[in-house]
Amino acid sequence: MSGSVPASAVRAVAEAAARTERVVAALPRPPARVPEQRERATAAKNEARGARLALLRGHAQAVYDRLTDGRSVHLRLPELLAVAAENFPGLVPSADQMKEELARPQASKEGHEIDQGILLGALLRDPVAGPHLMDSMLRPTDRALRLLPEFRRTGVLQLDSVLLERRGTAAHLTMCRDDCLNAEDNQQVDDMETAVDLALLDPGVHVCLLRGGEMTHPRYRGRRVFSAGINLKSLHAGQISLVDFLLRRELGYIHKIVRGVLVEHEASWQSPTIEKPWVAAVDTFAIGGGCQLLMVFDRVLAAADSYLSLPAAQEGIVPGAGNFRLGRLAGGRISRQVVLWGRRIRATEPDAGLLLDEVVEPQELDAAVDVALERMDSPAVLTNRRMLNLAEEPPEAFRAYMAEFALQQALRLYSEDVIGKVGRFARAGRAR
Incomplete structure (x- = not known):
């Protein structure tokens, strides 16, 4: 239900947040806290x-309506959180708090992104606010709209981590982060959505193709690599964002591959989005997020010497929407073997045919x-893939x-096991 947001609940949030800030400010930074100090900080948080949850349980739609002027404007996640910080003090971290937080390594952060996850989870769960927010994230980015005239003229665009080329009627997207085997970070998500x-x-x-480019890494020099998944070094350094990476990735470019981009066009009366068929070609390996990506493509090709893996339990985080999609494609048993046990599936195995x-x-x-x-360059393919996606992945279920x-991914980002694992990974990298 909508309506107004109770002033008493807003005040309770602001007062509780202020008390928490006072408690935390009196303590050492997280890595230096003794167990008793950690318990004190956790209790205050x-x-x-x-x-915050008490406010949002009954008033998520009213909060969202205030932030979006009655759903008359479409705000992407960062803008929505910025407006929320201004309108509801203490509901989410302020701009200054996030600036300070994002400058720290993961182990030294206070976990303010958990509070962002609380708000965004509540808004997505609301039957009115949620679909509006999902639609807002399907709209084209300002960056893409600025670059569109030049790309239409030249058919080529080189971004930091993605090369986009139009060859005939096909768009070739080549992931080209050869410094890290196409491991994903905030920049890569921004470039991919663009x-x-x-x-x-x-x-x-x-029709569109996604493929990895040639690498300069000594072990894979001259070979194409699809993706090494999340960049764990960036995560250790505190440079993997819940909003700009983990949520934007799923609600932004991956969801656009499934549903299309939401924009006014000449056939809007037929479909509000512009969709196209997508093909993926896997060279060498598709690990983690790379494997997740394959689950939304209309046709997936792979070299016989390649393999797939989704080592979520080993990394400690939730593999995006992989848990949502893998069971439909491969079944519950294989999903658990891959996600929970770290099973690697080689392209020539019989089970690889499920992916x-x-x-x-x-x-x-x-x-x-x-x-x-x-x-795949066919109007009939386009219509049928739309109907298949509607049946296989209903928007409400997603x-x-x-x-x-x-919320769960935010909690995982700040869990002791994840911080310990990425720390060990970073130390091993320096040792090499």
Whole structure:
């Protein structure tokens, strides 16, 4: 239900947040706290989070309506949180708090992103606010709209981590972070969403391909690599954001691959979004987030010497919407083997057929890509993939998953086991 937000609940949140800040300010930074000090900080934070949840349980829609002027404006996640910090003191961290927090390594942060996850989870869960927020995240980014005229003219755009090329009627998106084997970070998510927007908005593009570029890493020099998953070094350094990476990735470019980009166009009366078929080609490996990506593509090709893995339990975090999609594709048993046990699936294994459409020898992958792009460039493919996605991944089911994900992933980011694991990974990297 909408209506007004009770002033008493707003005041309770602000007062609880202020008390928490006073307690935390009197303590050492998180890594230096003794157990008793950690317990004191946790108790204070839990009190404030209880007040936030009490406000949001019955008034999430009213909060959202105030932030979006009665749903008359579409705010992306960062803008929504900024407006929330101004309108509801203590509900989410302030801009100054987040600036200070984001400058610290993960182990030294206070966990303010958990409070962002509380708000975003409540808004996504609301039956009115949630769909509006999902639609807001399907809109093209300002960056893409600025770059669209130049891309339509040249057909080429080189971003920091993605090369976008229009070849005939196909958009080729090549992930080119050769410094880290296409491991994902905030910059890569920004570049990918920009490239996906442009591929969808360009009327000269009918079908899209995602593939990894050639690497300069000594072990893989000259070979294409699809993706090494999340950049754990960036996570250790505190540079993987809940909002700009983990949530934007799922609600932004990956969801746009599934649903399309939401924009006014000449056929809006037929469909509010512009959609296109998507093909993925896997060279070498698709680990973690790379494996998650494959689950939304319409056709997935792979080299016979490649493999897939989703080592979520080993990393300690939730593998995006992988838990939501993997069971549908591969079944519950294999999902648990992959996610909980760390099973690696090689492209030539029989079970790989549940995730891959075609496996060819590495030297034949280019030709297989050409055939796939030609066959997928069809109006009938476009309509049928829309209906398949609607049946297989209903928007309401995806929204419910993301509402829970917003909080659970935030909690995982600040759990002791994750901080310990990424710390060991970073130390091992320095030792090498």
